Amino acid sequence: MSTMWIIGGSIVLPDEVVTGSLKIEDGRIAEIRREAADDPDRRGMAEATAEGDDTIIIDAGGLYVMPGLVDIHSDAIEKEVQPRPNTMFPLDMALMEFERKLPLHGITSMYHSLSLGVGLSLRGDHYLTQLVELIRRYRSKRSMVRHGIHLRYEVSHLDGLPIVERYIQEKVIDYLSFMNHSPGQGQYREPGSFERYVMKNQGVDREEVRYIVEDLLKRQRQVDWSRLRDLGRLATRNGIAVASHDDDSPERVDESIRYGATVSEFPMNLDTARHAIKRGIRVCVGAPNVVRGGSHDNNMRAADAIAAGAADILCSDYHPSSLLAAIFKLSDDGIIGLPEAVRMGTLHPAQAIGAEQVIGSIEPGKAADLLLVDRYEGYPWVRRTIVGGREVYAASEYYLG
Known part of the structure:
Protein backbone atom coordinates (compact mmCIF):
# COMPACT_ATOMS: atom_id res chain seq x y z
CA MET A 1 0.00 0.00 0.00
CA PRO A 67 -8.74 20.13 -4.16
CA GLY A 68 -7.72 20.02 -7.81
CA LEU A 69 -9.72 22.29 -10.10
CA VAL A 70 -12.52 20.80 -12.17
CA ASP A 71 -12.99 22.71 -15.43
CA ILE A 72 -16.21 21.78 -17.23
CA HIS A 73 -16.05 24.43 -19.94
CA SER A 74 -12.81 25.31 -21.70
CA ASP A 75 -12.27 25.45 -25.44
CA ALA A 76 -8.56 26.24 -25.04
CA ILE A 77 -7.65 22.95 -26.72
CA GLU A 78 -9.09 24.41 -29.93
CA LYS A 79 -6.55 27.22 -29.83
CA GLU A 80 -3.82 24.68 -29.21
CA VAL A 81 -4.86 22.90 -32.40
CA GLN A 82 -5.44 26.08 -34.38
CA PRO A 83 -3.66 29.07 -32.82
CA ARG A 84 -4.33 31.18 -35.91
CA PRO A 85 -6.89 30.91 -38.72
CA ASN A 86 -5.92 28.21 -41.23
CA THR A 87 -2.93 27.14 -39.10
CA MET A 88 -3.46 23.58 -37.92
CA PHE A 89 -1.13 21.53 -35.72
CA PRO A 90 -1.10 17.73 -35.31
CA LEU A 91 -3.82 16.70 -32.89
CA ASP A 92 -1.65 14.38 -30.81
CA MET A 93 0.97 17.10 -30.37
CA ALA A 94 -1.69 19.65 -29.43
CA LEU A 95 -3.27 17.38 -26.82
CA MET A 96 0.01 16.43 -25.14
CA GLU A 97 1.33 19.99 -25.07
CA PHE A 98 -1.95 21.36 -23.79
CA GLU A 99 -2.14 18.68 -21.09
CA ARG A 100 1.29 19.65 -19.76
CA LYS A 101 0.00 23.17 -19.09
CA LEU A 102 -2.99 22.07 -17.02
CA PRO A 103 -1.26 20.91 -13.81
CA LEU A 104 0.67 24.17 -13.50
CA HIS A 105 -2.69 25.97 -13.61
CA GLY A 106 -4.08 23.61 -10.96
CA ILE A 107 -6.57 21.92 -13.29
CA THR A 108 -6.71 18.20 -12.50
CA SER A 109 -9.96 17.42 -14.33
CA MET A 110 -10.47 18.99 -17.75
CA TYR A 111 -13.68 18.53 -19.70
CA HIS A 112 -12.47 19.63 -23.11
CA SER A 113 -15.14 21.75 -24.81
CA LEU A 114 -15.27 20.67 -28.44
CA SER A 115 -17.54 22.53 -30.84
CA LEU A 116 -19.64 20.72 -33.41
CA GLY A 117 -21.07 23.30 -35.76
CA VAL A 118 -20.35 24.61 -39.23
CA GLY A 119 -19.75 28.36 -39.43
CA LEU A 120 -18.55 28.81 -35.86
CA SER A 121 -16.46 25.74 -35.11
CA LEU A 122 -12.73 26.20 -35.43
CA ARG A 123 -12.55 22.82 -37.11
CA GLY A 124 -14.71 20.65 -39.34
CA ASP A 125 -16.59 17.56 -38.18
CA HIS A 126 -13.71 15.26 -39.08
CA TYR A 127 -11.35 17.14 -36.76
CA LEU A 128 -13.95 17.05 -34.00
CA THR A 129 -14.45 13.29 -34.25
CA GLN A 130 -10.70 12.66 -34.54
CA LEU A 131 -10.03 14.71 -31.42
CA VAL A 132 -12.77 12.95 -29.46
CA GLU A 133 -11.31 9.57 -30.38
CA LEU A 134 -7.79 10.76 -29.60
CA ILE A 135 -8.80 11.91 -26.10
CA ARG A 136 -10.58 8.61 -25.41
CA ARG A 137 -7.61 6.56 -26.58
CA TYR A 138 -5.05 8.76 -24.86
CA ARG A 139 -6.67 8.72 -21.42
CA SER A 140 -6.98 4.92 -21.51
CA LYS A 141 -3.18 4.60 -21.77
CA ARG A 142 -1.62 7.48 -19.84
CA SER A 143 -2.39 11.00 -18.66
CA MET A 144 -1.28 13.70 -16.28
CA VAL A 145 -4.82 14.88 -15.50
CA ARG A 146 -8.33 13.49 -15.82
CA HIS A 147 -9.70 14.10 -19.31
CA GLY A 148 -13.41 14.38 -20.09
CA ILE A 149 -15.33 15.48 -23.15
CA HIS A 150 -17.81 18.34 -23.27
CA LEU A 151 -19.57 18.32 -26.62
CA ARG A 152 -20.86 21.74 -27.63
CA TYR A 153 -23.54 21.17 -30.24
CA GLU A 154 -24.60 24.05 -32.48
CA VAL A 155 -28.29 23.30 -32.99
CA SER A 156 -28.34 24.64 -36.56
CA HIS A 157 -25.65 22.17 -37.63
CA LEU A 158 -28.15 19.66 -38.98
CA ASP A 159 -25.55 17.31 -40.44
CA GLY A 160 -23.96 16.91 -37.02
CA LEU A 161 -27.05 15.54 -35.31
CA PRO A 162 -26.25 11.85 -36.02
CA ILE A 163 -22.81 12.36 -34.44
CA VAL A 164 -24.38 13.74 -31.27
CA GLU A 165 -26.91 10.92 -31.12
CA ARG A 166 -24.21 8.29 -31.52
CA TYR A 167 -21.98 9.86 -28.87
CA ILE A 168 -24.89 9.95 -26.42
CA GLN A 169 -26.02 6.39 -27.10
CA GLU A 170 -22.46 5.07 -26.79
CA LYS A 171 -21.78 7.29 -23.73
CA VAL A 172 -18.70 8.72 -25.42
CA ILE A 173 -19.18 12.19 -23.96
CA ASP A 174 -19.49 13.38 -20.36
CA TYR A 175 -21.30 16.67 -20.86
CA LEU A 176 -23.50 18.12 -23.62
CA SER A 177 -24.41 21.73 -24.22
CA PHE A 178 -26.86 23.08 -26.78
CA MET A 179 -25.65 26.26 -28.45
CA ASN A 180 -27.52 28.67 -30.68
CA HIS A 181 -25.01 31.13 -32.03
CA SER A 182 -27.25 32.95 -34.47
CA PRO A 183 -27.63 36.69 -35.13
CA GLY A 184 -30.19 38.64 -33.12
CA GLN A 185 -30.18 36.65 -29.87
CA GLY A 186 -27.89 35.43 -27.12
CA GLN A 187 -24.45 36.97 -27.24
CA TYR A 188 -25.10 38.18 -30.79
CA ARG A 189 -28.25 40.18 -30.13
CA GLU A 190 -26.49 43.41 -31.08
CA PRO A 191 -26.72 44.03 -34.86
CA GLY A 192 -23.47 43.16 -36.64
CA SER A 193 -21.85 41.45 -33.63
CA PHE A 194 -22.13 37.96 -35.13
CA GLU A 195 -20.52 39.06 -38.38
CA ARG A 196 -17.66 40.80 -36.58
CA TYR A 197 -16.97 37.72 -34.47
CA VAL A 198 -16.83 35.33 -37.42
CA MET A 199 -14.59 37.64 -39.48
CA LYS A 200 -12.19 38.04 -36.57
CA ASN A 201 -11.99 34.39 -35.55
CA GLN A 202 -12.13 32.69 -38.93
CA GLY A 203 -10.32 35.24 -41.06
CA VAL A 204 -13.11 35.61 -43.62
CA ASP A 205 -14.18 38.74 -45.48
CA ARG A 206 -17.59 40.44 -45.56
CA GLU A 207 -18.78 38.55 -48.61
CA GLU A 208 -17.93 35.22 -47.03
CA VAL A 209 -19.55 36.11 -43.75
CA ARG A 210 -22.71 37.20 -45.60
CA TYR A 211 -22.94 33.71 -47.08
CA ILE A 212 -22.35 32.15 -43.64
CA VAL A 213 -25.20 34.20 -42.15
CA GLU A 214 -27.61 33.38 -44.97
CA ASP A 215 -26.81 29.68 -44.74
CA LEU A 216 -27.06 29.71 -40.94
CA LEU A 217 -30.49 31.36 -40.94
CA LYS A 218 -31.70 28.88 -43.56
CA ARG A 219 -30.59 25.94 -41.42
CA GLN A 220 -32.02 27.60 -38.32
CA ARG A 221 -35.48 27.40 -39.87
CA GLN A 222 -35.02 23.68 -40.43
CA VAL A 223 -34.16 22.72 -36.85
CA ASP A 224 -36.42 20.03 -35.41
CA TRP A 225 -36.75 21.32 -31.85
CA SER A 226 -38.76 18.33 -30.65
CA ARG A 227 -35.92 16.04 -31.74
CA LEU A 228 -33.49 18.15 -29.71
CA ARG A 229 -35.70 17.86 -26.65
CA ASP A 230 -35.69 14.09 -27.06
CA LEU A 231 -31.91 14.19 -27.45
CA GLY A 232 -31.50 16.13 -24.20
CA ARG A 233 -33.68 13.67 -22.33
CA LEU A 234 -31.74 10.74 -23.82
CA ALA A 235 -28.50 12.29 -22.58
CA THR A 236 -29.94 12.66 -19.08
CA ARG A 237 -31.05 9.01 -19.05
CA ASN A 238 -27.51 8.02 -20.04
CA GLY A 239 -25.97 9.97 -17.17
CA ILE A 240 -24.71 12.82 -19.36
CA ALA A 241 -25.27 16.28 -17.95
CA VAL A 242 -26.95 18.82 -20.25
CA ALA A 243 -26.39 22.58 -20.36
CA SER A 244 -27.87 25.56 -22.10
CA HIS A 245 -25.67 28.34 -23.43
CA ASP A 246 -26.02 32.13 -23.45
CA ASP A 247 -29.56 32.23 -22.07
CA ASP A 248 -30.75 35.81 -22.55
CA SER A 249 -34.08 35.76 -20.70
CA PRO A 250 -35.96 33.85 -17.99
CA GLU A 251 -38.12 32.39 -20.76
CA ARG A 252 -35.02 30.94 -22.43
CA VAL A 253 -34.05 29.32 -19.14
CA ASP A 254 -37.49 27.71 -18.85
CA GLU A 255 -37.20 26.45 -22.41
CA SER A 256 -33.71 25.06 -21.75
CA ILE A 257 -34.99 23.13 -18.73
CA ARG A 258 -37.49 21.41 -21.02
CA TYR A 259 -34.49 20.22 -23.04
CA GLY A 260 -33.02 18.62 -19.93
CA ALA A 261 -30.59 21.39 -18.99
CA THR A 262 -29.33 21.38 -15.42
CA VAL A 263 -26.66 24.04 -16.05
CA SER A 264 -27.03 27.49 -17.61
CA GLU A 265 -23.71 28.58 -19.09
CA PHE A 266 -22.96 32.30 -19.32
CA PRO A 267 -26.43 33.83 -18.91
CA MET A 268 -26.48 37.23 -20.50
CA ASN A 269 -27.91 39.26 -17.62
CA LEU A 270 -28.49 39.12 -13.88
CA ASP A 271 -32.26 38.61 -14.09
CA THR A 272 -31.73 35.51 -16.22
CA ALA A 273 -29.05 34.16 -13.88
CA ARG A 274 -31.25 34.71 -10.84
CA HIS A 275 -34.14 32.97 -12.54
CA ALA A 276 -31.96 29.96 -13.36
CA ILE A 277 -30.90 29.59 -9.72
CA LYS A 278 -34.52 29.99 -8.63
CA ARG A 279 -35.51 27.18 -11.00
CA GLY A 280 -32.91 24.94 -9.36
CA ILE A 281 -30.28 24.76 -12.10
CA ARG A 282 -26.66 25.75 -11.74
CA VAL A 283 -25.18 28.86 -13.32
CA CYS A 284 -21.69 28.74 -14.80
CA VAL A 285 -19.69 31.93 -15.37
CA GLY A 286 -16.22 32.53 -16.76
CA ALA A 287 -13.12 33.01 -14.62
CA PRO A 288 -11.61 35.46 -17.16
CA ASN A 289 -14.64 37.68 -16.57
CA VAL A 290 -13.82 37.72 -12.83
CA VAL A 291 -10.10 38.37 -13.32
CA ARG A 292 -10.58 41.12 -15.92
CA GLY A 293 -13.46 42.74 -14.05
CA GLY A 294 -16.01 42.25 -16.79
CA SER A 295 -17.14 40.44 -19.91
CA HIS A 296 -15.11 40.78 -23.10
CA ASP A 297 -18.49 41.08 -24.90
CA ASN A 298 -19.90 43.67 -22.47
CA ASN A 299 -22.36 41.20 -21.00
CA MET A 300 -23.05 40.41 -17.32
CA ARG A 301 -20.18 40.86 -14.87
CA ALA A 302 -19.52 37.48 -13.30
CA ALA A 303 -18.60 39.05 -9.95
CA ASP A 304 -22.00 40.76 -9.77
CA ALA A 305 -23.78 37.45 -10.31
CA ILE A 306 -21.63 35.72 -7.70
CA ALA A 307 -22.19 38.51 -5.16
CA ALA A 308 -25.93 38.22 -5.77
CA GLY A 309 -25.90 34.45 -5.25
CA ALA A 310 -26.83 33.99 -8.92
CA ALA A 311 -23.80 31.92 -10.02
CA ASP A 312 -22.20 28.87 -8.45
CA ILE A 313 -19.74 27.45 -11.01
CA LEU A 314 -16.53 28.94 -12.39
CA CYS A 315 -14.94 27.68 -15.57
CA SER A 316 -11.85 28.84 -17.43
CA ASP A 317 -13.87 29.36 -20.66
CA TYR A 318 -10.91 30.07 -22.95
CA HIS A 319 -8.09 30.92 -20.50
CA PRO A 320 -7.04 28.10 -18.12
CA SER A 321 -4.74 30.20 -15.93
CA SER A 322 -7.67 32.42 -14.92
CA LEU A 323 -9.45 29.76 -12.89
CA LEU A 324 -7.17 29.69 -9.84
CA ALA A 325 -6.62 33.46 -10.01
CA ALA A 326 -10.37 34.11 -10.05
CA ILE A 327 -10.93 31.93 -6.97
CA PHE A 328 -8.48 33.93 -4.89
CA LYS A 329 -9.65 37.26 -6.30
CA LEU A 330 -13.22 36.53 -5.23
CA SER A 331 -11.98 35.84 -1.71
CA ASP A 332 -9.50 38.75 -1.60
CA ASP A 333 -12.17 41.19 -2.80
CA GLY A 334 -14.55 40.02 -0.07
CA ILE A 335 -17.20 38.86 -2.53
CA ILE A 336 -17.33 35.35 -1.02
CA GLY A 337 -15.15 33.41 1.41
CA LEU A 338 -12.29 31.22 0.23
CA PRO A 339 -14.03 27.85 0.85
CA GLU A 340 -17.04 29.03 -1.15
CA ALA A 341 -14.83 30.37 -3.94
CA VAL A 342 -12.94 27.07 -4.08
CA ARG A 343 -16.21 25.14 -4.29
CA MET A 344 -17.11 27.14 -7.40
CA GLY A 345 -14.08 25.71 -9.20
CA THR A 346 -14.10 22.22 -7.69
CA LEU A 347 -17.10 20.67 -5.94
CA HIS A 348 -19.89 22.47 -7.78
CA PRO A 349 -18.69 21.63 -11.29
CA ALA A 350 -18.08 18.05 -10.15
CA GLN A 351 -21.67 17.92 -8.87
CA ALA A 352 -22.95 19.37 -12.12
CA ILE A 353 -21.52 16.49 -14.14
CA GLY A 354 -22.23 13.81 -11.52
CA ALA A 355 -18.61 13.19 -10.49
CA GLU A 356 -18.77 14.51 -6.92
CA GLN A 357 -18.36 11.06 -5.35
CA VAL A 358 -14.84 10.87 -6.79
CA ILE A 359 -13.49 14.40 -7.25
CA GLY A 360 -14.17 18.00 -6.25
CA SER A 361 -13.37 18.22 -2.54
CA ILE A 362 -11.01 17.06 0.17
Missing part, protein backbone atom coordinates in the same frame (compact mmCIF):
# COMPACT_ATOMS: atom_id res chain seq x y z
CA SER A 2 1.46 3.36 -1.04
CA THR A 3 1.18 6.10 1.59
CA MET A 4 1.72 9.85 1.42
CA TRP A 5 1.38 12.51 4.10
CA ILE A 6 0.89 16.19 3.28
CA ILE A 7 1.67 17.95 6.54
CA GLY A 8 1.33 21.40 8.01
CA GLY A 9 -0.72 23.19 5.35
CA SER A 10 -3.86 25.31 5.39
CA ILE A 11 -6.34 22.73 4.11
CA VAL A 12 -9.33 24.12 2.23
CA LEU A 13 -12.24 21.86 3.15
CA PRO A 14 -15.73 22.33 1.65
CA ASP A 15 -16.86 24.66 4.45
CA GLU A 16 -13.72 25.85 6.23
CA VAL A 17 -9.95 26.24 6.16
CA VAL A 18 -8.06 24.28 8.82
CA THR A 19 -4.42 23.77 9.71
CA GLY A 20 -3.59 20.11 9.50
CA SER A 21 -2.34 17.14 7.54
CA LEU A 22 -3.68 14.70 4.99
CA LYS A 23 -2.99 11.02 4.77
CA ILE A 24 -3.23 9.50 1.29
CA GLU A 25 -3.35 5.77 0.66
CA ASP A 26 -3.50 4.12 -2.75
CA GLY A 27 -4.45 7.34 -4.47
CA ARG A 28 -7.30 8.30 -2.15
CA ILE A 29 -7.67 10.57 0.84
CA ALA A 30 -7.57 8.30 3.87
CA GLU A 31 -7.53 10.75 6.76
CA ILE A 32 -7.80 14.46 7.54
CA ARG A 33 -5.95 15.34 10.71
CA ARG A 34 -6.40 18.75 12.28
CA GLU A 35 -3.22 19.68 14.04
CA ALA A 36 -0.79 22.41 14.93
CA ALA A 37 2.34 22.78 12.84
CA ASP A 38 4.50 21.47 15.73
CA ASP A 39 2.29 18.45 16.44
CA PRO A 40 4.47 15.59 17.81
CA ASP A 41 2.85 13.13 15.37
CA ARG A 42 4.09 15.33 12.52
CA ARG A 43 7.65 15.12 13.87
CA GLY A 44 7.26 11.39 14.30
CA MET A 45 6.28 10.93 10.66
CA ALA A 46 9.31 12.89 9.53
CA GLU A 47 11.61 10.82 11.76
CA ALA A 48 10.13 7.55 10.45
CA THR A 49 10.81 8.66 6.90
CA ALA A 50 14.39 9.56 7.75
CA GLU A 51 14.87 6.06 9.13
CA GLY A 52 13.93 4.41 5.87
CA ASP A 53 10.13 4.24 5.87
CA ASP A 54 8.91 4.42 2.24
CA THR A 55 6.06 6.74 3.21
CA ILE A 56 6.25 9.97 1.20
CA ILE A 57 6.18 13.14 3.30
CA ILE A 58 5.39 16.52 1.71
CA ASP A 59 5.78 19.57 3.94
CA ALA A 60 3.03 22.04 3.03
CA GLY A 61 3.87 24.58 5.73
CA GLY A 62 2.83 28.06 4.64
CA LEU A 63 0.86 26.75 1.65
CA TYR A 64 -2.79 26.22 0.84
CA VAL A 65 -3.80 22.62 0.26
CA MET A 66 -6.76 22.62 -2.12
CA GLU A 363 -12.94 14.31 1.91
CA PRO A 364 -11.99 10.79 3.03
CA GLY A 365 -12.54 8.23 0.29
CA LYS A 366 -12.27 10.66 -2.57
CA ALA A 367 -9.48 10.70 -5.12
CA ALA A 368 -6.38 12.53 -3.92
CA ASP A 369 -6.45 15.25 -6.59
CA LEU A 370 -4.73 18.06 -4.71
CA LEU A 371 -2.92 21.36 -5.15
CA LEU A 372 -0.31 23.01 -2.97
CA VAL A 373 -0.70 26.71 -3.65
CA ASP A 374 1.67 29.51 -2.75
CA ARG A 375 1.23 33.25 -3.19
CA TYR A 376 3.62 35.84 -4.54
CA GLU A 377 2.62 39.44 -3.86
CA GLY A 378 -0.93 38.18 -3.52
CA TYR A 379 -1.00 36.19 -6.76
CA PRO A 380 -1.61 32.44 -6.35
CA TRP A 381 0.67 29.96 -8.05
CA VAL A 382 0.84 26.19 -7.91
CA ARG A 383 3.86 24.59 -6.28
CA ARG A 384 2.69 20.98 -6.55
CA THR A 385 -0.12 19.16 -8.31
CA ILE A 386 -1.16 15.67 -7.24
CA VAL A 387 -3.58 13.53 -9.26
CA GLY A 388 -4.79 10.25 -7.84
CA GLY A 389 -2.09 10.39 -5.17
CA ARG A 390 0.74 10.85 -7.68
CA GLU A 391 2.69 14.04 -8.04
CA VAL A 392 2.44 15.18 -11.67
CA TYR A 393 3.92 18.67 -11.31
CA ALA A 394 6.29 20.50 -8.97
CA ALA A 395 7.83 23.96 -9.13
CA SER A 396 10.04 26.22 -7.04
CA GLU A 397 11.81 29.55 -7.37
CA TYR A 398 15.27 29.84 -8.81
CA TYR A 399 16.14 33.36 -7.67
CA LEU A 400 14.97 34.50 -4.26
CA GLY A 401 16.56 37.96 -4.22
